[in-house]
Amino acid sequence: MTPPKPSDLPPDAGTNGAGPSRRDLFRKGAGVGITAGLAAGLTGFAGLPAVADDSTGREPPRGREKTMTDVPFEGFDTVRVAIIGLGNRGSGQLPLFFPIPGTRITALCDIRPEQVNRAADLVEAETGQPRPATYSNGEEDYRNLVARDDIDLVYVATPWEWHHPMAKAAMRHGKHVAVELPIATQLDDIWDLVRTSEQTRKHCWLMENCNYGREELRVLLMAKQGLFGDLLHGSGGYIHDLRNPYLFHGAYYPEGWRRQWHTRMNASHYPMHGLAPVGACMDITRGDRFHRLVSVASPALGLALYRKEHMPPDHPSWQDEYISGDRNTCFIETVNGRFLRAEHEVVTPHPYTRANTLVGTRGGWSGDPQRIYLESLGHTDHTWRDFNDDFQQYDHWLWTDIGPGEGGHGGMDYISLWRTIQLMRLGLTPDIDVYDSASWCSVVPLSEQSLKIGSRSVAVPDFTRGHWKKPRPGLSRERPKQHVPARV
Incomplete structure (x- = not known):
């Protein structure tokens, strides 16, 4: 005798109570079955309208945007870097920039003045470079930083809710921007960063070490x-x-x-x-x-x-x-x-x-x-x-060439920063x-x-x-x- 199906399982769950399979999950809400897919000569599920919510896949209208695929950096003799956010992550990344050839720290921003000044002191002491400009006059002071004309790359290492507005502002002011994880938390904001990059011709990328x-x-x-x-x-x-x-x-x-x-x-x-x-x-x-x-x-x-x-x-x-x-x-x-x-x-x-x-x-x-x-x-x-x-x-x-360098999560942090500067300098x-x-x-x-x-x-x-x-x-x-x- 077949046992009764538990009442709290979804309609397409197995009678063993194990829940829906991966294929069942993807087929929920499907208007077209697998037979139709095979008849159409499709591979697997590709191309089938078998999603419960397809609104998330819709593209916003394209205006002045042009793709950023295969677009190289301009090429730089020295990459001038600004860092927004000097907390747990930003303060750890800052000294990893120091040994990278062709790098200069030109501006620093954090909502805590003492943290910004401590970081600026470190740049002076460790690199011999001029003291970076500092910004710590409230949560919106980053907008003054990105308006400067002596910055090529803005590195964002702030709480997640700030990633989208800071990255967008940087690109709007003609800067490339590297963003800690994630670049944004809402789909509209992610699309906004894609479109802003395409409009401004400035790169925006996830700093995925x-x-x-x-x-x-x-x-x-x-x-x-x-x-x-x-x-x-x-x-x-x-x-x-x-x-x-x-x-x-x-x-x-x-x-x-x-x-x-x-x-x-x-x-x-x-x-x-x-x-x-x-x-x-x-x-x-x-x-x-x-x-x-x-x-x-x-x-x-x-x-x-x-x-x-x-x-x-x-x-x-x-x-x-x-x-x-x-x-x-x-x-x-x-x-x-x-x-x-x-x-x-x-x-x-x-x-x-x-x-x-x-x-x-x-x-x-x-x-x-x-x-x-x-x-x-x-x-x-x-x-x-x-x-x-x-x-x-x-x-x-x-x-084999760079090795773990100055460290950071076993070396991946230094390598990711070194590679970023290399790509920008060489125009790749x-x-x-x-x-x-x-x-x-x-x-x-x-x-x-x-x-x-x-x-x-x-x-x-x-x-x-x-x-x-x-x-x-x-x-x-x-x-x-x-x-x-x-x-x-």
């Missing part, structure tokens, strides 16, 4: 060499217990700003560290693109539990009402039929991981711990290999452009939208407006012929 990690770049090159075969699926995200000291104990300034996002959106807030490197391997925006997304979330319990057990009655967190699920998982299907799983969890006890995997027809890679298994390399015994120095012949030239195209950045960061608002409609699928916009179909070089490019030293 993990794309420059040694293992991530090694895997990228191995994938480009075909060692994984045809890529099928992958995963990545950000699983990091941030409760102490970051969410509750003052390591971020203003205190609690990141915790507040768990009261504003039920979403995958910050999956890009793991998602972006896998997306690069799959040529997202450079031969493939995200097509549709489904998001699921656990209950929101972890922050309230930590507050109950650790925070005094007068702590401001007692005013918070947490709505964002402790764990968020997104399934993203690409136009070419691959899929990615994006994870986000920062409020429960868990060792750090970016939850990376990449799987193809010839084998796969798994991070944390770093392991690999590829038939193309003779692995046939069903045993993982440690992804260690035995594979250093696949290292990216950035790691960016490794990560506004379209890559928009696609990866769109997971934030799209995950929220999917959850709002019962974890049904939503369309992912084509931020490139069709230019994704043309393969373009990115992080896998060979070493430029022009030489730029690794450090001063």
Whole structure:
């Protein structure tokens, strides 16, 4: 006798109570079945209007915008850098600019005068350069900074709500802008940055340091060499217990700003560290693109539990009402039929991981711990290999030439900044452009939208407006012929 189906399961969930499969999730709300798709000669689900909400995929009208694909930097003898935000991230990144050849820090901004002055003192003492101009007269003083005429690159490292207005203002004043994660949290704002970049002809990109990690770049090159075969699926995200000291104990300034996002959106807030490197391997925006997304979330319990057990009655967190699920998982299907799983969890006890995997027809890679298994390399015994120095012949030239440098997350921070300055000085195209950045960061608002409609699928916009179909070089490019030293 078949057991009755639980009443709380969605109509297309299996009778075993396991919930909908990945395919079921993507087919929710579909007006066209798989039979019609096969009859039309389509590959997988690509092209099917099988989304519950396709409004998220609509493009705004194009006016004066022209694509920024394949647009190089102008070329600079010296790159003049301004930094907005000198908190946990900005103050850590500042000294990494000092040894990079052809770099000058010309302006600094933070809402705390003492922090700005301390940073300006450090620039003078460590570089011998003129003291940078300083801006600390309230939250809007960054607008005076971006209006200066002695800045080529603005680096934004502020709380997330400021990323969009600061990046837009920088481009409107003729500056390229590198933005910490995410470039924006709302879909309209992401589109606004894409269009502003296209209108101003200034680059805007996500400063995704993990794309420059040694293992991530090694895997990228191995994938480009075909060692994984045809890529099928992958995963990545950000699983990091941030409760102490970051969410509750003052390591971020203003205190609690990141915790507040768990009261504003039920979403995958910050999956890009793991998602972006896998997306690069799959040529997202450079031969493939995200097509549709489904998001699921656990209950929101972890922050309230930590507050109950650790925070005094007068702590401001007692005013918070947490709505964002402790764990968020997104399934993203690409136009070419691959899929990615994006994870986000920062409020429960868990060792750090970016939850990376990449799987193809010839084998796969798994991070944390770093392991690999590829038939193309003779692995046939069903045993993982440690992804260690035995594979250093696949290292990216950035790691063999530049190495970890001055450090920062194992060296990826220095390499990402050094590479940014190199690309700008040599007049090359960016490794990560506004379209890559928009696609990866769109997971934030799209995950929220999917959850709002019962974890049904939503369309992912084509931020490139069709230019994704043309393969373009990115992080896998060979070493430029022009030489730029690794450090001063």
